[in-house]
Amino acid sequence: MSDDRMTLVPLGTAVRRLAVRAADTARTAGSCPHAGALFVSAADPAAGVWCVSCGHRALGDVLLSPWCVFPECSELARPGVVAARADGRLEVLVRACLPCLTRDADEDQEDGER
Numbered sequence: 001m002s003d004d005r006m007t008l009v010p011l012g013t014a015v016r017r018l019a020v021r022a023a024d025t026a027r028t029a030g031s032c033p034h035a036g037a038l039f040v041s042a043a044d045p046a047a048g049v050w051c052v053s054c055g056h057r058a059l060g061d062v063l064l065s066p067w068c069v070f071p072e073c074s075e076l077a078r079p080g081v082v083a084a085r086a087d088g089r090l091e092v093l094v095r096a097c098l099p100c101l102t103r104d105a106d107e108d109q110e111d112g113e114r
């Protein structure tokens with residue numbers, strides 16, 4: 001099941017939470033009608049859920065953006081894309097720096113957390 005092209009890192013709760021939120025936003029935004037693997041860009045969940053054949057713009061955004069996806073972080077992302085969440089056919093693609101990928105969310109200042 002694992003995809004060797006993806007780098008495996010132990011993900012922290014911050015990025016997992018981001019991925020869950022991105023998946024929810026993308027599902028609300030809509031999905032392409034094609035069969036096969038589907039993806040969500042954590043950087044732009046409003047683009048919806050897309051497959052590789054129709055999501056090239058969103059996929060390009062994920063691949064080309066050099067920056068960590070967390071808005072409060074100004075670090076360069078580590079090379080490659082991480083599948084932060086695989087939910088059935090749906091994978092949430094995240095590009096983030098290593099500290100953000102592994103940190104836990106308990107020190108975040110996001111609104112809506114209490």
Ligand SMILES: [Zn+2]
Pocket residue numbers: 032033034050051052053054055
């Ligand atoms: Zn499609």
Ligand SMILES: [Zn+2]
Pocket residue numbers: 068069070073074075096097098099100101
């Ligand atoms: Zn970061």
